[in-house]
Amino acid sequence: MCVIGCGTMGEAIVGGLMRAGWLEPDRVVVTARRASVAERLHERLGVAATTDNLAACQGAQVVLVCLKPQRFAKILDNDAMREALAGKLLISIAAGVTLSSLAQWLPQTALIRAMPNTPCLIGEGMTVLGRRDAGPTAASDEQLALAKRIFDSVGVTAEVEPKLMDAVTSLNGSGPAFVYVMLEAMADGGVMMGLPRDVAVTIAAQVFRGAAGMVLDTDLHPAALKDQVTTPAGCTIAGILTMEDGRIRSVLARTIQEATKVAGSLG
Ligand SMILES: NC(=O)C1=CN([C@@H]2O[C@H](COP(=O)(O)OP(=O)(O)OC[C@H]3O[C@@H](n4cnc5c(N)ncnc54)[C@H](OP(=O)(O)O)[C@@H]3O)[C@@H](O)[C@H]2O)C=CC1
Numbered sequence: 001m002c003v004i005g006c007g008t009m010g011e012a013i014v015g016g017l018m019r020a021g022w023l024e025p026d027r028v029v030v031t032a033r034r035a036s037v038a039e040r041l042h043e044r045l046g047v048a049a050t051t052d053n054l055a056a057c058q059g060a061q062v063v064l065v066c067l068k069p070q071r072f073a074k075i076l077d078n079d080a081m082r083e084a085l086a087g088k089l090l091i092s093i094a095a096g097v098t099l100s101s102l103a104q105w106l107p108q109t110a111l112i113r114a115m116p117n118t119p120c121l122i123g124e125g126m127t128v129l130g131r132r133d134a135g136p137t138a139a140s141d142e143q144l145a146l147a148k149r150i151f152d153s154v155g156v157t158a159e160v161e162p163k164l165m166d167a168v169t170s171l172n173g174s175g176p177a178f179v180y181v182m183l184e185a186m187a188d189g190g191v192m193m194g195l196p197r198d199v200a201v202t203i204a205a206q207v208f209r210g211a212a213g214m215v216l217d218t219d220l221h222p223a224a225l226k227d228q229v230t231t232p233a234g235c236t237i238a239g240i241l242t243m244e245d246g247r248i249r250s251v252l253a254r255t256i257q258e259a260t261k262v263a264g265s266l267g
């Protein structure tokens with residue numbers, strides 16, 4: 001396997017795969033733009049690291065591209081790369097880079113789009129996969145299963161139609177950042193009411209973890225879980241009405257809508 005552009009996400013995924021015991025260090029090559037960065041990746045991850053993207057792709061069967069969207073064309077759209085990647089599986093995690101663009105650059109490569117998120121680093125990621133259903137760049141069921149195995153080892157995976165990748169880029173890829181803002185704001189409220197900052201952040205983070213677990217581990221709708229907490233004439237309903245006065249639901253939903261629009265423009 002090779003990882004082209006091993007920055008924040010590349011390192012999160014490779015680190016997660018190795019921690020899960022899924023990937024031996026001698027089975028992966030990562031690339032960086034600068035030699036000094038490649039050297040640091042080699043020291044941190046214990047894997048081969050190079051600035052030579054072409055050689056890394058030539059030696060790999062599975063290529064995971066973790067470059068920024070605007071770098072893709074320059075690195076992938078050339079004859080040497082087309083030849084190096086022909087008949088192989090390429091998985092792109094970039095926001096906004098469509099399967100159509102990838103297919104134009106690499107017409108003989110099996111292509112999968114994946115949208116992971118940074119919690120892959122701790123094995124709690126969510127990754128959403130998309131592939132074309134026909135044509136020379138359509139990944140086979142076996143290749144999709146391989147991609148799923150890769151990302152299952154750092155969290156949970158799902159598949160959607162490719163046209164929904166911008167929506168999952170926003171909800172899933174950007175989602176952790178939106179949650180951090182909410183979490184920080186709730187902790188600020190605790191600080192305002194006298195809690196030490198570290199205590200407030202720990203409590204808020206565990207509240208998010210516990211509440212997320214309740215949604216995932218029970219069959220109950222989030223509204224039913226909310227009702228369990230909301231005692232008549234109690235403090236929870238007082239807080240919830242304050243949230244509703246601030247239009248928090250539409251603000252959060254529009255956050256996803258707006259980020260989806262921007263995601264679509266990034267490629
Ligand atoms: N961050 C996130 O939470 C998520 C990001 N994504 C997607 O993942 C991709 C990467 O994002 P992220 O990891 O945050 O970005 P980073 O900037 O951290 O990583 C990109 C890496 O590519 C390297 N790079 C640049 N040019 C080259 C080159 N010519 N050859 C080899 N490597 C090169 C960069 O090195 P240098 O710094 O030296 O330029 C950098 O290390 C993006 O497409 C983004 O849309 C998807 C899901 C979540």
Ligand SMILES: O=C(O)[C@@H]1CCC=N1
Pocket residue numbers: 095169173174266
């Ligand atoms: O903000 C971004 O563009 C990337 C894509 C998803 C998360 N980060």
